[in-house]
Amino acid sequence: MSEKAMVSKDVRPDDIIFNCPQCTKSLAIDPRAAGFTVTCPDCGTEVHVPESDFGLAENLDETVAALRARLAAFENRYVLDRQNIEKIAQEMALIQASVDRTVALLQDILSPLQIEPPSKPFVQ
Ligand SMILES: [Zn+2]
Numbered sequence: 001m002s003e004k005a006m007v008s009k010d011v012r013p014d015d016i017i018f019n020c021p022q023c024t025k026s027l028a029i030d031p032r033a034a035g036f037t038v039t040c041p042d043c044g045t046e047v048h049v050p051e052s053d054f055g056l057a058e059n060l061d062e063t064v065a066a067l068r069a070r071l072a073a074f075e076n077r078y079v080l081d082r083q084n085i086e087k088i089a090q091e092m093a094l095i096q097a098s099v100d101r102t103v104a105l106l107q108d109i110l111s112p113l114q115i116e117p118p119s120k121p122f123v124q
Pocket residue numbers: 020021022023024025040041042043044045
């Protein structure tokens with residue numbers, strides 16, 4: 001389907017206003033032409049008519065709402081991740097303390113025998 005696009009001097013309040021990608025002429029067309037292809041009256045190029053500004057505004061509201069919801073989910077996830085990292089750090093400190101104690105006990109056992117214990121294990 002092809003409609004004749006009207007130039008911007010004939011613009012009506014609900015018209016879709018867009019530019020011809022070929023000659024950059026400002027074009028205005030009935031919103032019912034959204035999604036169709038029209039012929040630019042200036043250069044004759046077949047031009048795809050974008051969605052109306054009104055529809056775009058509605059979509060933007062939905063997009064912003066969806067992004068806010070995702071941001072909130074990421075913030076919750078971040079808090080949970082921080083709590084888990086804190087728990088892991090506490091577990092690591094307990095493990096390190098156990099390793100240190102084990103090495104100290106081994107040194108006590110081995111030193112009378114003149115045997116060197118292995119170098120201190122390091123828990124990262
Ligand atoms: Zn054009």
